[in-house]
Amino acid sequence: MAKVLSKEEWKKRKKLYAYLKLVAAAMLALLIVLILLIGLIKVVRNLFSKGDLTSSASPTMKQELDITELFLTPNGYTRPQNTLKEVKGIVIHYVAKSGSSAVENRNYYEGLKSNSTSKTAESCHFIIDLDGGIVQCIPLNEVACASGTRNEDTIAITFCHPQIDGEPTAQTYESLLKLTTYLCAEYGLTKDAVIRHSDLGDQSCPKYFAEQEGKWAAFLAELDTALGKVAKEKK
Ligand SMILES: [Zn+2]
Incomplete structure (x- = not known):
């Protein structure tokens, strides 16, 4: 049987979810920045390596x-x-x-x-x-x-x-x-x-x-x- 959570525990759990969401969002943002950065480096590299x-x-x-x-x-x-x-x-x-x-x-x-x-x-x-x-x-x-x-x-x-x-x-x-x-x-x-x-x-x-x-x-x-x-x- 599932354990019934107390109000306090619910609050804690909610906080944890919110925290996890924030971490996931931050990681996603970091990943996007990284991908963009790699793309930019490639473009700049191509511009300068005429050869x-x-x-x-x-x-x-x-x-x-x-x-x-x-x-x-x-x-x-x-x-x-x-x-x-x-x-x-x-x-x-x-x-x-x-x-x-x-x-x-x-x-x-x-x-x-x-x-x-x-x-x-x-x-x-x-x-x-x-x-x-x-x-x-x-x-x-x-x-x-x-x-x-x-x-x-x-x-x-x-x-x-x-x-x-x-x-x-x-x-x-x-x-x-x-x-x-x-x-x-x-x-x-x-x-x-x-x-x-x-x-x-x-x-x-x-x-x-x-x-x-x-x-x-x-x-x-x-x-x-x-x-x-x-x-x-x-x-
Ligand atoms: Zn010579």
């Missing part, structure tokens, strides 16, 4: 590149782990050590981590080998130490070369073009965002392209054509 919105790179583009990740050990000189917040350009360099391989150059950067006497801060996101293979030294959400004041908003690519003239091999050239095309597509950049280190004042880098405007113009024209193709395929 995501305009990216026309297909997943196969990256797969076609022969990239080996050999990230440098985090250190204050060559991999300071500063966040690369926004990519506004790509800077092209050359390694300036004739005949050296991508791994040798990567290991040179790695060796600089303990080189506190020379305090040389030198690194690159990508190094393109003599055979067209690519070594990645720095993740794309971190800055590299390659392009002075533009480290903060650019991706740095350097390439190997057999001779002192800095001319890339056919395979290196092809990889350089493919990698640059992929990165432009990925970050929604045009050929105008691709520059030489010499455009930032270092007149000797990358020697081959810095000294021969025609070769550089030809590279940019090929890049433009490749990007046009990517955009068409996207449609």
Whole structure:
């Protein structure tokens, strides 16, 4: 048999119900606020990550590149782990050590981590080998130490070369073009965002392209054509 409640007990029970209702309402309100907040964060994020919105790179583009990740050990000189917040350009360099391989150059950067006497801060996101293979030294959400004041908003690519003239091999050239095309597509950049280190004042880098405007113009024209193709395929 149900217990008959006294007036006092009824009052208590009513109070408890009222309290529970209030808690439920508060939780619901909190949930709604949370959902709205997450929605707002997503909208703001999309507004600021232009790259995501305009990216026309297909997943196969990256797969076609022969990239080996050999990230440098985090250190204050060559991999300071500063966040690369926004990519506004790509800077092209050359390694300036004739005949050296991508791994040798990567290991040179790695060796600089303990080189506190020379305090040389030198690194690159990508190094393109003599055979067209690519070594990645720095993740794309971190800055590299390659392009002075533009480290903060650019991706740095350097390439190997057999001779002192800095001319890339056919395979290196092809990889350089493919990698640059992929990165432009990925970050929604045009050929105008691709520059030489010499455009930032270092007149000797990358020697081959810095000294021969025609070769550089030809590279940019090929890049433009490749990007046009990517955009068409996207449609
Ligand atoms: Zn350079």
